[in-house]
Amino acid sequence: MIGWPAAASAEPSSTGILEADSFAKEPMDTVVKPIDGINVVYQYGKPVPAFDTWDSPEAARDYLSLDGMWKFAFDPQDQGLADGWQEQNFDDSSWASEKVPGSWDLYDTPGFGTYDGSRFGEGSAFRDGYAWYRTHLKPDANWKNRFVKLNFLGAGYKTWVYVNGEFVGAHEGGNTPFSLDVGDRLQPGKDNVIAVRVYRRPSFDTYTGPNPKPIRSQTELPPGPVDYWPYAGITRSVYLEASSQVTVSKLLTVAKDHRLRLAAVLYNHGEKEESRLVAADPGEGTGGGIQNREVTIGPGEAKVVSFDLPIPEAQPWDTATPNVYEASVALYKGNGEGQLQNGHGSVDDRLSVRYGMRTIEAANGKLMLNGRQIFLKGVNWHEETAASGRSMTKEEYDAELGLVTDLKANFIRNSVYNRHPYVYEYADKHGLLVMDDLDNMWVDTASIQTQTETYGLSRALALTMAWNQANDPSVILWSLQNESTIGSDPTAYRNWLADMKQAVKSVDLQNRPVTWASSSSWDPAFDLADVIGFNEYFGYFYMKDSDLGPTLDAVHRQYPDKPILITENGTWSIYGTHGSADTAGTEEWQANKFKLHWDQAVARKDFMAGYTFWNLKDYKERDNYNQSLNGISGMGLVTFDNEARRLVYYDFRDAVNPNP
Structure with missing residues (x-):
């Protein structure tokens, strides 16, 4: 088996459920406190701060970037804590030096970004369990008696942080920024050590053997394997911020x-x-x-x-x-x-914020921007490149999102997790509309009940999504989940969605519409949604392409006051494979499928909020049914490795938006 943590605490049960260092509830202690008429999100006992300062420093504050080379080591036996890897004087000279931010998947994985699957299953991309990062730093002596925050823009999946050997906090969720108060742990003007322990759950009990068994968690989100890559490590920037x-x-x-x-x-x-x-x-x-x-x-x-x-x-x-x-x-x-x-x-202190003057609402069966009806011509996308994994550079973001503008699209769905703050900045400045999304993908009924009744991570992620992106004019929709289990008794499902919607609405002063990407066009909770959203694959996984239009009409008849958004639709092709539009896997087949669905959506522009193609680019996944393609899904408008454009790219670009 590849990448299996050997610690007894990380062994799966007979049901395939694995709980490594599980918490009684989400570890950030996320709560909302009403203060002077405004609901404020707290984590770790303090208001969640703004993370805009990651590249927009305030003159009244001091900063120390921790991006660069850190010491790194895998901890397959989970012995690091017992052996003192968190301690200030621990000797890490024998450890590797790795770049932060970085995805440990790319530290040593041959051909990670290629379509050659001959070495699928090899390398650090398949190392799961525990790993550690350590770095030395020397804050300026004038930081004494200041409020010092240690800000992570993303690390995952589970993270424990130590400063000079003292534990300061744990975080769960690999795609959400978090901030820890470290002022009383740091020694300004002296050498300090920050140690970070990171854990990733295995997706399967084997990545290359026959009949792989999925590994699940009752509390994590997503709770089991998904069809995108769960990048691990300190994947985004880290910095210290000192203020009054x-x-x-x-x-x-x-x-x-x-x-x-x-x-x-x-x-x-x-x-x-x-x-x-x-x-x-x-x-x-x-x-x-x-x-x-x-x-x-x-x-x-x-x-x-x-x-x-x-x-x-x-x-x-x-x-x-x-x-x-x-x-x-x-x-x-x-x-x-x-x-x-x-x-x-x-x-004494100052904080700035980027904003735009605009309104967004779902009213009378239409999605309205600044009082006019709009149609979202959009793409789903995953935050990754062949060269950098989830730890993308600004230049890579510019190239990826530049494809969206070249496509004459006006909308991106951040499926199915929050993005780096730069994505929202880019969208704000380039006029891209955004549906922000959560890690609630393929959540089963048991996990839904756990999240709602005891654990609270779904609610915590919903709150921080709405709080962190509260001011971005580009963000016009909040999405709560993707293709999760409705179940034979939808009560638990409805309660889960209602709880998250209430959380989002409680902190979003702009009252943006709420939706989700349902697996069904007959979701029993659609009455709770402001915009009806569902993924559809008519003519691919089920029924016929031509069944889409009648289904949209039927949903509209049942919910005439709610606009409808196709949150996913698409098919696959092997790049460079040409032939009949009736032959699955050809570029012509993929392009024709798009046009059939686009035309049916646009024909109903009076009540349709939009259409979102799956996917902007081919993407990595650990499911071994794509092992022959090195774990790459071929559903993109462009390829994964060099972003070569398929035929469907040009058909999508030429599709005319009826209400841009």
Whole structure:
């Protein structure tokens, strides 16, 4: 067997369920607290901060990027904790040096990005279980008595973090940023060590042998093997951020009708009561001015200060005119009013936020952007490249998302997990509409009940999705799940969806529509959705291509007030294989299938919210039915290795959007 963790705690049961270091509930302790009329998301006992600072540093704060070479070692026997791998003085000189961010799958896997499956099952891509990362750092001496956060943009699947040998927090979910308070663990001006323990569950008991048995978890999301690659390691950037003890944790915006509603979440990390002048600026180009408030905030307390700011010169954000503005909130100590008036003094803390003036709603069976009906011509996509796995560079993101704009698409579905913050920035600036998505893929009834009744990870991920992407004008839809089990008794399924929808709505001041990618066009919970979304493969997995149109009509008759979105449709082809449009696997067959479904969706543009092709690019998966292609699915508009374009790429690009 390949990549099997040998620790007894990681052995599967007879049912194929594996629980390694499982928690009683999700380990971030994600809760919502109403503060001054605004619901604030907390994790690890503090407001979840903004992660926009990853590449937009604030002048009032100090930063230390931890990207670079870290010491790395697999821990197949799960002996690292017992052997002190987390300790500051542990000797890691014999460990390998690996780049962070990076996906450990690419550390040593021959031909990972090729279609040659002759070595499928070899290398670090098939190493599961535990691994460790360690790095040394020396924060500036002036960081003493500051609020210091250790920010991870993504690591997974499960992560335990230690600073100088002391445990500071655990995280679950490989695609969601998280932040840990490490100020009382760091020693500014001295050598420090951060150690990160990471765990990935095996997908199968064998990747190359006959009759592989899937390995599942009762609590993880997704709970079992999926048809995309579960990249492991510290896959996105890591950085330290030092601010004043009284800080602006998060800004929330609602911009419409030339007014900006701005809510500033403040947090006092210190040990005494503090007073601050809070100054809100709607940003250049808006025609708005600065407004001030005074606030007193106790130790360990959070407060929300809200502003209603005129922005008379702001222009709407839309697909053709993606006007983006930058608001900011600054905190001043002492006689802040005089400092502002006289133009002197220093800012104690400041946070900026990117926003756009736009509205989005599902009304009368139509999806409306800025009061006009739109049709989403979209693609699903996976966040990966052959060269970098899930740890993509900006240049790779530009190339991938540049394909979307070249396709004349206006929409991307982030199937089925949150993306790197750069993706949302790109979409904001290029006028791409986004459906953000969760790790709730192929969740079975038992796992659904566990998530709703005790564990709470589905709800936690829904909350952080809506919180982290709250301000992006590009994000217009929240998706709650993909093809999960409805079951013979849909009560548990409905309760799960209702719980997540309530969570999202409770923190999204912009009240975006909620949907999901159902496996059925007759989902018994569609009445809960703002937009009906389902994956359809008529004429491929079942029935006939021509059955799509009548099905859409029937769903519309049952839910005439809800727009309908095809969240997935597509087929496969082997690149370079040509022939009849009736021959499965040819590029002509794949292209013809697309046109048949697109035409039926567009013909119903009055109530259709859009059509989303599966998939932008071929993608990696661990299911061994694709072993002959090195685990690559051929359902993309372009190939995985060199992004060569199939015939369907050009047909999709030429398809005319009826309501762009």
